[in-house]
Amino acid sequence: MTWTKACSTSDLEEGEGFQLKQERPIALFNVDDEYFAIDDTCTHDESSLADGYVEGDVVECGWHFAKFCIRTGAVLSLPATCPVSTYAVKVEGDDVFVNLPD
Template identity: 55%
Template structure:
């Protein structure tokens, strides 16, 4: 795993997500003053979850209403049945870092 600087705290409004230009895409979410990072694509139909609706630590895909837990990636409502990847988030001052998997070409 490799820590990358994802964004600043101010770039992630409360109860919203921010899509990172990683490969594969990762979304950073802010719930009050807690930050979570997951795969950005809904596992049902690959729609951006950064555009989804947050209710506490649950994100709902705006396309077909699948729901996922931001803490664990667990599917909470169909039509999705494959959980999301989750990534550790670290805050350093106003900067947020996400621990992303190394890609084979990075080795």
């Protein structure tokens, strides 16, 4: 696992997702000034969860409205049936890092 700089805290507004573009994109979220990272790709049909609708610690996919828990990656509603992976996040100064598999 490697800590990778994802963005600045100013990039993470509450209620908005931020997509870390890479081979396996990651979605970052700010929930009450706690930061979370999950796989960006919806497990139903590959829409970006960073582009989804955020309410509290739940993100709703913009395509077919499956819901996922931002804290745990758990799938909360159909049509998705598989959870998304979660990644540890740390903040140093204004920089947000995600612990990603090598």
